[in-house]
Amino acid sequence: MSRGFQGAVVLLLLAMLGGYYAKLAMDLEIGWRQCSSDPARWDGQELVFPLWVVTGIDGPDRYRISKVVKDVPVAGPSEGLEQGDTVSVIGHFRAERMVVEQSVIEVHHLRPYKEAIGVAGLLAAIFGLPWLFRWRGGRIEERFGG
Amino acid sequence: MADLITHGCVAVLFRLGQQSPGGVASFVAGTCLPDLSRVPAMLFTRLRYDAPWIPEWLCYVWGPLHVPVGVLLQSYGVALLFRDEQRRAAFLNLVLGGFLHLAVDVLQFHFGQGYLLLFPFSTWDWELGWIGSEATVPLVPVLLPLTSWLAWRRWRSSAGTTREA
Numbered sequence: 001m002s003r004g005f006q007g008a009v010v011l012l013l014l015a016m017l018g019g020y021y022a023k024l025a026m027d028l029e030i031g032w033r034q035c036s037s038d039p040a041r042w043d044g045q046e047l048v049f050p051l052w053v054v055t056g057i058d059g060p061d062r063y064r065i066s067k068v069v070k071d072v073p074v075a076g077p078s079e080g081l082e083q084g085d086t087v088s089v090i091g092h093f094r095a096e097r098m099v100v101e102q103s104v105i106e107v108h109h110l111r112p113y114k115e116a117i118g119v120a121g122l123l124a125a126i127f128g129l130p131w132l133f134r135w136r137g138g139r140i141e142e143r144f145g146g
Numbered sequence: 147m148a149d150l151i152t153h154g155c156v157a158v159l160f161r162l163g164q165q166s167p168g169g170v171a172s173f174v175a176g177t178c179l180p181d182l183s184r185v186p187a188m189l190f191t192r193l194r195y196d197a198p199w200i201p202e203w204l205c206y207v208w209g210p211l212h213v214p215v216g217v218l219l220q221s222y223g224v225a226l227l228f229r230d231e232q233r234r235a236a237f238l239n240l241v242l243g244g245f246l247h248l249a250v251d252v253l254q255f256h257f258g259q260g261y262l263l264l265f266p267f268s269t270w271d272w273e274l275g276w277i278g279s280e281a282t283v284p285l286v287p288v289l290l291p292l293t294s295w296l297a298w299r300r301w302r303s304s305a306g307t308t309r310e311a
Binding site: 111143 | 151152153154166167168171172174175181182185195202209210215219220227229236256266269280283301304
């Protein structure tokens with residue numbers, strides 16, 4: 001089998017896996033979307049929002065969080081929270097008020113530093129590539145031997 | 147996921163035992179791949195706040211690149227770009243680096259939402275939950291110079307010899 005064919009097969013398999021993953025994530029996840037589309041059924045459902053971003057403060061007892069789904073309303077103390085903070089929230093869906101009632105919150109204060117380190121790592125990887133690998137004869141070669 | 151620099155340092159430390167730096171670069175590349183390939187997912191997720199017309203699936207399709215099956219496939223794909231004589235070793239290094247990445251990531255705690263290690267065969271998710279998701283951040287200022295120094299000390303002579311050759 002040629003290298004191009006093998007590469008195409010790998011890409012196709014990854015695309016199929018990606019499509020399946022996206023379908024699972026959008027259809028099966030018990031999250032805000034499912035709860036809000038059928039509130040009576042999901043009243044009281046526990047929901048977990050790991051590493052979501054605060055995208056709005058609506059008062060001392062209410063704020064909004066977003067990830068792929070935008071502006072999920074959370075009923076809970078917003079004191080100390082700022083727009084852009086990363087938080088993890090555990091709460092219960094309340095159908096009557098159409099909110100997530102917060103029971104646990106963790107503010108990830110170090111998240112901006114982690115993101116900055118991630119960007120630095122990305123840049124280091126980009127600039128380190130030519131030092132560690134070279135392009136020869138249309139192929140990658142590891143400089144220090146494979 | 148832990149930060150990219152921690153992943154890279156752990157990968158280098160993992161290989162310090164060997165005499166020459168051969169294969170370390172592709173091992174480190176392998177440990178970085180699962181996170182690099184997730185950059186589009188993070189970008190699309192952030193962009194969707196202001197551009198809701200971006201389809202949701204674009205945020206999710208990258209997910210398999212961070213599970214074992216995806217690590218195998220992307221490593222195989224990247225290894226195809228290597229010279230014939232290095233390809234097999236590159237594949238092994240990329241895969242093992244990728245698995246080391248996942249091993250470091252499962253140490254973290256995400257409020258019970260772990261990693262889909264058996265995807266696409268199961269939606270069972272798992273993590274050890276021993277450390278917080280930012281626990282590695284304070285370590286980086288120590289870990290990076292320490293790893294660089296150890297790697298330089300360990301391989302400076304052999305790296306120089308290989309490059310001259």
